Structure formats: C-alpha cells, structure tokens
Amino acid sequence: MKTDIMIVGVGGQGTLLTSRILGKLALKAGLDVKLSEVHGMAQRGGSVVTFVRFGESVGEPIVEESGADILIAFEKLEALRYAHFLKPGGTAVVNNTEIPPITVVTGADVYPSDIIERITAKYKTELVNATEKAKAIGSPKSFNVLVLGAAAKHTPFAKELWLEVIKETVPPKTIEVNTKAFLIGYGEGE
Numbered sequence: 001m002k003t004d005i006m007i008v009g010v011g012g013q014g015t016l017l018t019s020r021i022l023g024k025l026a027l028k029a030g031l032d033v034k035l036s037e038v039h040g041m042a043q044r045g046g047s048v049v050t051f052v053r054f055g056e057s058v059g060e061p062i063v064e065e066s067g068a069d070i071l072i073a074f075e076k077l078e079a080l081r082y083a084h085f086l087k088p089g090g091t092a093v094v095n096n097t098e099i100p101p102i103t104v105v106t107g108a109d110v111y112p113s114d115i116i117e118r119i120t121a122k123y124k125t126e127l128v129n130a131t132e133k134a135k136a137i138g139s140p141k142s143f144n145v146l147v148l149g150a151a152a153k154h155t156p157f158a159k160e161l162w163l164e165v166i167k168e169t170v171p172p173k174t175i176e177v178n179t180k181a182f183l184i185g186y187g188e189g190e
Contacts, residue, residue, distance in 0.1 A: 149185020
C-alpha cells in the first residue's frame with residue numbers, strides 16, 4: 001500500500017502545516033513517509049505545493065503527474081492548475097474559495113468561472129465550503145484543517161489518530177477550534 005497526496009494553495013493558507021500533520025500521521029501509523037515542499041512565490045500569494053507520500057516503503061518525495069491518490073486544494077484555481085497530478089480514480093478535495101492571482105487583480109486575465117465543472121468532468125471531486133464554515137465557528141484560519149477533515153475520509157487512518165496528531169501539531173491555543181474544524185470537515189458537526 002502506498003498513498004500519494006498533493007496539497008496545493010497559495011502562500012499563507014497552511015499547506016505546510018497540513019503536510020506536517022499528514023507526515024506525523026503516517027509515522028504514527030508505522031509507515032515510511034516522504035515530504036517535499038515547493039514554495040514558489042508563496043510570500044506574495046503565489047502557488048505553494050507540498051507532496052506527502054506514505055506506505056511500507058517510499059523512495060522519493062515527489063508525486064509524478066497522474067500519480068496522486070488525493071489532491072487537497074485550498075483554492076479553486078490551484079485545484080484546476082494541479083488536477084492533472086491526480087491518477088485515474090483519484091479524488092480532489094477542493095475548498096470552494098477564490099483568491100485571484102495578480103494577473104486577475106491587474107486585469108490582465110480573468111478568473112475562470114467554470115473551474116469546478118472542469119475538474120468534476122475528469123475527476124472525483126468533493127467540494128467543501130471550508131472558508132465559510134471556518135468563519136462560522138469564529139476561526140477563519142482553521143479552514144485548512146476543515147478541508148483536511150474532508151480529505152481524511154479518503155485515507156486509511158482512523159479519526160482518533162487524526163485527532164491525536166492534530167492536537168500534537170497545531171499551536172496549543174488552537175487545539176479546540178482545530179478539532180472542531182476537523183470534525184466539521186469529517187462530517188460530524190456544524
């Protein structure tokens with residue numbers, strides 16, 4: 001068994017924290033794990049990509065095109081940009097939010113209106129209104145853990161192990177809200 005996960009978003013959305021949670025989770029389950037991070041122009045709201053690969057034995061950290069079992073996307077355009085990394089039968093878990101890139105902000109380009117349709121035409125897709133739900137629980141920054149909760153259902157790990165690792169990884173003062181966000185994403189609460 002080997003699982004390849006790709007996490008995509010823009011700078012500041014928590015892709016690195018998410019990859020650390022996944023990495024710790026795999027280690028606690030006794031699996032070999034490899035992580036790789038590509039920051040790009042993250043400090044300026046640019047694309048951030050992380051790869052998490054785990055299984056009995058994992059050689060390299062990079063996921064090849066058409067090789068990811070799960071694509072976790074914190075922003076819709078980033079989901080579209082990297083959807084081709086999903087393998088046939090893979091799943092995209094997409095936060096239903098838009099962060100226009102600089103080309104859209106300056107008017108040089110237009111944000112596509114049909115992103116979800118284009119992704120769902122080719123891949124299994126779970127759309128999550130994580131940004132709205134995180135705001136509703138009073139913690140807009142916890143949207144990434146909410147998306148992770150939705151993605152967790154597509155992994156082999158028990159909910160209890162997820163919660164244990166989240167508790168160990170997020171800042172202590174955010175444990176309660178991140179636990180709540182994860183459970184909402186997992187489908188256990190609102």
